[in-house]
Amino acid sequence: MPDDLFGDRLPPKARKKTARRASEADLRTVSQRITDVARFEDLYRLASVLEQAPGPRRGRPPHYPPHIYLLFLALRGIHGSARYCAGDLQNPSVWTTIRDSVAHHLGTDEAARLPETGPSRHQWQHAQRTLLIPRLEELGETFADLALAQALRQGLLPADARRSWSSPQRHQLIAGDGTVTKSPTLSTTPYSVDPTTGEIRRHRVDPASSWQKEGGADRTGNNTQTTAPAGTATDTNTDTDTDTDTEENKNEEAMVLGSKFVVFSTRHRGYFRRVFLRYAHVPHNQPGGEAAVALDLACAILDAADGCMGVLYDGALRGMHRDVIARRGRLLINKQHKGTSPRYIRTLDFKHCRHELWSNSGRVHELALLDDGTSTLIPLPVDKLERRANTHTHRWYHLLAIPCPRGPHEHRESVGVTSTIGEQSQGQSDTETGFHRAENLLQIPDNTAVHQTLYGGREDTEAGFSQLDRSLWNRRMIAFGAEAQSLVVLGFLLAQNATSAARYHEDPTYTDAHTETADLSRNQREPSRS
Template sequence: MPDDLFGDRVPRAARKKTARRAAEADLRTVSQRITDVARFDDLYRLADTLAPAPGPRRGRPPHYPPYIYLLFLALRGIHGSARYCAGDLQEPSVWTTIRGSVARHLGHDEAARLPEAGPSRHQWQHAQRTLLIPRLEELSETFADLALAQALRQGLLPTDAKRSWSSPQRHQLIAGDGTVAKSPTLSTAPFSVDPTTGEVRRHRVDPASSWQKEGGADRNGNNAQNATLAGTTAGTDIHAHAGEGAMVLGTKFVVFSTRHRGYFRRVFLRYAHVPHNQPGGEATVALDLACAILDAAEGCMGVLYDGALRGIHRDVIARRGRLLVNKQHKGASPRYIRTLDFGRCRHELWSNSGRVHERAFLDDGTSTLIPLSVGKLERRASTHTHRWYHLLDIPCPRGPHKHRESVGVTSTIGEQSQGQSDTETGFHRAENLLQIPDNTAVHQTLYGGREDTEAGFSQLDRSLWNRRMIAFGAEAQSLVILGFLLAQNATSASRYQGDPTYSDTDTVTAGLSSDRPEPSRS
């Protein structure tokens, strides 16, 4: 077979180790991360969302300005609990650091107006109920805008960089995945009755937690009603086995990020909670988040995601002129596409493993599918949509042929000649033909960036006290995620300010280095 545009997949034994050992300069202590958060410009910009509405002021002014509670939210993403965070803010040295950063951003007069110590846990809980949760949607949208601007400042998703659609760079893509944070309680019923004594015992139940399937979909690749696809779970000690998969009690979130090489170089862009009864499950939420980023980030070339996104989702992203790099569903069987007639020869094309194959008949009367080499990946734009094509090299005893086959987009009635659209022929093209086939070297390199998102989720697990969600209810838990993302982006911004050239990284394949969790503070 002629050389393929995407190359052959490298066997595991022949792969080179690309991950770089962490040096001392890569580590971030808790005290360093507190400074990162306190000096994070975007935190003070985000606080503008909490500014009171204009008009006559009534009542007593708050003891702490709104930005202090946002700072508390981000620091909780480092300490792992509100109690520990509140205790640390009572320490004079920590509070002095915070006041110095406030003076740096808002002036010395503003810093002088702050109390002599940080807010208590009860003050935080009151602010969470009355200030942050009512503005959660605004905070999330403003965070997304600020995070995208931060990514652009740090050279991620660049609009003026050279583009190669057949081999994009890791920092030109966004990666997403779903994670299940363990429920803060084991209880699933508000009360239980002791069968021996008849004693009624009351339990606190998390309304946002449900049983989620761990590690993938059912046999058909679909989301079960109460067992949605989970990318990475926060643990497996709370589980029950159902069929072939483990069920985890927790709350699901989808998170998107982009990154450069090196430790703590990731910028988290968007997140969303996935209700357990969400129509379409994780995939619907992930597609909405991805499209929101693609519409706002002109320099983003595509999306890395797992098998939760299927053909209908690939179609949406491909029509936007972007790539969706994920694996072909294992349950997809070979499908007939068309027969090419070149006069003296005929070639029968089939889809298999996400790419075009030719059916070859053997001497014993059987047949086999042979993959066709891709010479070029073409992206064509029309008025309202984009089209993608593989320029195929078809070997033939009578001379090789060239053929252009559409991929990634399922044509509908009116987009092709009458009777020729995929909808009319019954061929789900986006489901069966990938823009970048998964059994190739390019896909192998890029897809490591999707797997790398699990490093971020590992950081999230370690940031939670006892590795369980530290709040009850979807809104409060969304604030936990927001605080963690703020803290991570603050450290990423600090690392970039200290080394904007990324000189601490090796020239390894983009996306394969993972974040390293910070050491515990003594």
């Protein structure tokens, strides 16, 4: 398409990989990650939620302070089970590392009061039941505040950076997706009867698990992971390498028994640069399903982060969700639903010509009549993506260039927002005309080069979900019930953010990101040899 703002989508063979290949130095061993968690300052700030005011009747002080159990929670996200975590905390060298970190953050007196070894598995289970689960909601909200502050410290979602709404940078966006963690048990009924002997066998059933729809094998992200020894961590950076049009990614949806969670994160280029921002469990009977939970999380982040330019998500978010985010003055970058058919928009009458506009594939097309009596839809080039604000809401427009034998025309068409009664002249609003504009016209059309580059950041979230799966013992959830499972996810996110903070402390200038940016610029300048 000539002179289009967003450019033409490149075929898979013409795309070049721009992410730097992971090396041995990019891996993070278990001992390194334990140190990262122990030195993570936000973890001790989060522990303040667990502090209890002394009551009128003082009892015996707890054997371990609350921050130790929060450390245990994060370390469990590395070891994959409470049993292995408790066993590792009996190691004198590991416990010395934790005591030294406690002394650094809370003082030597607090470190001196710690016992000689870490808590046992039974002590952890008691603390989880009586201390952590009752304050799960407070922990989640405080974690979200601390995570956003961490992202800002690490140069993510900057409020003072230059903004290009037609081509935002990866670290100016948040990416979200839903994942299903496999149930800790395959049983769906509390008991079964042996048809031969009549024996009744009892089974433990997870109340939070149900049959969930999940994409094919590729949704686990295993196909993008580098091979690493057990216990090590890798962080793939596939935001520009993923092509969702390959045959491998066209797997049918599979049914998985487990619990669904929605997670949002943001990242810079380079390995271990991701910061997880928010998460939520999706109940099986949740009104609106995954999309409703994802929209609530995304709006909470957008309201708190002025530097966030938009959201990357998959097709679970439809027109009604795009409308909410677009009215907040942000972008929602996702794919157009396959079931959306072309819709008539309007006919433009000029002095000597008429042009009939239709929506198709998320953008404005012109209906062109062919010599054989048939017609076809031709996409119109976009010259500019305009963002306008008033007192209560935002509007988005595509400034279109309409080619014409009598001379080109300019036309401004609203996108991303479905106008309601009272927002336009009587009878002219989208609600009255029956045109769901937010469903049919995207801010950044998906069949473009800009969308192709940015949407890889959504695919990149699969790498984080793969790490979550590999952090769990036998790749299954290690807890029963939604509250306990939410703690498992929280512990994993804490461990990942701790490593991200440590990586930023080691290299705050993003030298590895600069290497990838240089490669990307060079690839854009050089013609493809494919």
